[in-house]
Amino acid sequence: MPAVSPSIxxxxxxxxxxxxxxxISVEATPVADERVGEVALREACESVQAGQxxxxxxxxxxxxxxFRTFGAKPKRTPCSAEALRKRVLKDGMMASLDPVVDLYNAVSIRYAVPVGGENVSAYTGRPRLVVAEGTEIFDTMKDGQPGSESPDAGEVIWRxxxxxTCRxxxxxxxxxxxxxxxxxRMWFILESLPQMPLEDLHAAGRMLTDGLEKMMPGARCHTVLISEQL
Incomplete structure (x- = not known):
């Protein structure tokens, strides 16, 4: 599987x-140990409670x-990592959802880093991180039924x-x-700012790939660092 090459x-x-x-691009194999994600999620919740x-x-x-810079209101629509950690601090834990989702949520919680997990086979073209024009279509659910909406002009989006693909x-x-x-065919994006040490970003990536390889023996993972300097 060719590595996913997002455009920024x-x-x-x-x-x-x-x-x-x-x-991180992943060619998955059948799951051998479904508990990997659940265990990682529990341990990540414990680390948050310990202030890490x-x-x-x-x-x-x-x-x-x-988020404020591009017009979002972070108290209403926080970054994904903050939303997860707030739930853990309030409830003490998170319920298991899916082995792979549990694993990448665990990485996000433990390292306070937004992590996106995507089904590459559902993509048309490459992922792109851009500023929205406001006419793009976002598929969502409204009152339990499939619906669609558009982002605000100037909003940062993945598409x-x-x-x-993400508002x-x-x-x-x-x-x-x-x-x-x-x-x-899976693709993960771990997004950080300078306040997160670079070595911890790489550690978060290793937590994800090591967990996937334990969960799915034979899975092939390819990791690339993206920055303005590269």
Missing amino acids: SSEIYRIAPGFRALS PAWAEAHLNAWAEV DDTGV RWNWRQGIRTRLSVADS
Whole structure:
């Protein structure tokens, strides 16, 4: 499977100076141990309760400032990592959803980093991180029924050739490219700002790939660092 090569608009680096990310492409194999994700999720929740990592608040505050820069209201629509950690701090835990989703949520919670998981087979063209024009289509659910909406003009979005795959940078994922353990071609994006040490971003990536390889022996993972300097 060729590695996914996301495109990052130059405008993104003006909105979020120092933005960098890990792009991880995965060729999955059948699951041998479904409990890997559940165990990782429980341990990640425990780490949050213990106040780890020490830089988590600074990193999430930086994401809130970035969201304000493009017009989002982080208290209403926070970055995905903050939303997950708030749930853990309130409830003490998170329920298991899906082995792969549990694993990448665990990485996000433990490292206070937004993590997106996508079904590559559902994509049309390459993933692109861009500023929205406001006419793009985002598939969602409304009152329990499939529906669609458009992002605000100026909003940061992930998209492909068909439409929006994630609104407000990493706030809400669309339905079309949603990932599950049954998918054979997976793509993950771990997004960080300078307040997260680079070595911890790489550690988060290793937690994800090591977990996937334990869950699915023989799975092939390819990791690439994305930054303005590369």
